[in-house]
Amino acid sequence: MLNFVNSQQSKKEKTELVLxxxxxxxxxxxxxxxxxxxxxxxxxxxxxxxxxxxxxxGLVTKILTIANSPMYxxxxxxxxxxxxxxxxxFREVKNIVTVLSLVEAFINKTDKYLxxxxxxxxxxxTGTAAKKLAEDLDFQNSGEAFIAGFLHDxxxxxxHRYFHSNFIAILDLxxxxxxxxxxxxxxxLGVTHEQIGQFLMGKWNFPExxxxxxxxxxxxxxxxxxxxxxxxxxxxxxxxxxxxxxNSFWDNDLKLDEKIISILGLDDEPDMxxxxxxxxxxxxxxxxxxxxx
Numbered sequence: 001m002l003n004f005v006n007s008q009q010s011k012k013e014k015t016e017l018v019l020x021x022x023x024x025x026x027x028x029x030x031x032x033x034x035x036x037x038x039x040x041x042x043x044x045x046x047x048x049x050x051x052x053x054x055x056x057x058g059l060v061t062k063i064l065t066i067a068n069s070p071m072y073x074x075x076x077x078x079x080x081x082x083x084x085x086x087x088x089x090f091r092e093v094k095n096i097v098t099v100l101s102l103v104e105a106f107i108n109k110t111d112k113y114l115x116x117x118x119x120x121x122x123x124x125x126t127g128t129a130a131k132k133l134a135e136d137l138d139f140q141n142s143g144e145a146f147i148a149g150f151l152h153d154x155x156x157x158x159x160h161r162y163f164h165s166n167f168i169a170i171l172d173l174x175x176x177x178x179x180x181x182x183x184x185x186x187x188x189l190g191v192t193h194e195q196i197g198q199f200l201m202g203k204w205n206f207p208e209x210x211x212x213x214x215x216x217x218x219x220x221x222x223x224x225x226x227x228x229x230x231x232x233x234x235x236x237x238x239x240x241x242x243x244x245x246x247n248s249f250w251d252n253d254l255k256l257d258e259k260i261i262s263i264l265g266l267d268d269e270p271d272m273x274x275x276x277x278x279x280x281x282x283x284x285x286x287x288x289x290x291x292x293x
Contacts, residue, residue, distance in 0.1 A: 009188030018162060019199055031056040032101045039094040047174040049093075050081040059100065066096050071128040071146075095143040099127065099150045106154065108161040113171055119157060122240060122248045123150050125286055129236035132282055137264060139228060148213040148229060151201065155193030157251050158200065163189065180253035182218065193250070194218060221259035231260035239276055243283035253272045 001214060019232050034052045038044045049223035053059055060081060067078040067088060078084045093241050110116045130149025134142035135246045160167045166188050191199075198215035202208075209226035213233045216223040220230035238256050241248055258269065 008190045011188070013190070015189045015196075016199070017164070019158075019196065032097060032104060033271070035059075035097050036094070039090055039097060042090045045091075046082050046085045049085060053081045062100055063093065063096055066107050067093075069128060070282055071131055084211060091143055095146055099147060102151060102154070106157050106161060108157060113164075113167060114157070114160045116157075118248070119153070122244070123153060125240045125244055125283065126150065126152060126233070126236045128286060129239050129279065129282065130232050131235055132279065133232045137228075137232065139232065144207065144210055145229060145232055145236075147206075148210045148217075148233050151197065152214050152217045152233050152237060153193060153197070153250065154200070154214070155196030159185070159189070159193060163287055174249070174252065181250045182253065218254070219257060221225055221257050221263065226261050231257075231263045235260060235264070235276075239279060239283070242276070243280055 018170050024122075030078075031052060035049060038049045038052060042120045053063065053101050063081065063084060065076055067084045068074065072088065074087060076087075078087060081093075107116055107120070108114070127146045127150030131142045131146040133139075134145035139145060159170070169188045170181070170184040173179040173187060174181055177184075179187065182192045194217060196213050201211045201214055212223055212225035213220075213230040216230040217233045217237055220227060220234040223230035234257055237251070238254060241251050241254055258272075261267075261269065266275060
């Protein structure tokens with residue numbers, strides 16, 4: 001037993017050494033960096049943000065696609081960045097650009113081990129569901145829920161990109177040895193994808209409750225910094241797996257933590273099931289409208 005503990009600790013330390021070397025975000029496109037710098041100051045003229053973002057029509061399309069998604073339920077279609085900022089506000093547009101920046105920084109080439117489109121669509125659906133849940137449950141910061149939901153599985157794409165041979169070994173344990181994905185991660189790396197996500201988000205100075213939600217999105221009742229946010233991300237992830245047909249094989253053991261029923265202020269299991277079913281239309285609309293990945 002002691003040898004096993006020592007072995008896993010050694011693997012964890014080696015993994016963390018690699019992670020420390022990637023703590024500096026990979027370069028993101030210049031336009032995204034300029035936009036984030038401007039959005040950090042709410043006194044920046046809207047036209048200045050629009051001028052920068054408009055240099056990259058691909059980025060414009062992605063921002064407008066998200067702004068017009070069922071997540072916001074706007075009555076009038078948003079057709080310009082200026083209008084997106086007016087309708088959504090600096091903070092929401094900054095959240096969207098922050099997420100898109102991290103996607104650009106960490107996206108890897110699709111291979112037979114991980115389809116990037118499937119992965120980021122799953123992330124997007126979870127983020128938008130988390131935002132909707134936050135609004136329905138009167139959570140104060142739905143934008144934080146969006147970011148945490150979108151980035152909850154970021155550790156998986158980090159493993160795929162920076163620990164590729166380990167990623168292949170993890171899949172071998174899952175496909176041929178009967179491991180669930182998180183146990184396989186721990187066996188190979190000494191850590192899981194949620195620990196990697198929390199580690200990096202902490203190094204990048206994201207709010208502590210958001211980091212904690214990423215760490216505990218599989219076991220939200222174990223959260224120590226924000227059980228409600230962690231529970232919403234967990235439920236959004238669970239709903240995404242129910243209502244979409246994405247290939248999220250990394251969630252092959254995902255089970256609903258029933259303790260979130262009381263944490264989220266719901267009455268009982270039937271109430272929870274009714275609440276979940278009431279969001280099915282959101283996913284149907286999202287699947288029809290999202291084309292950004």
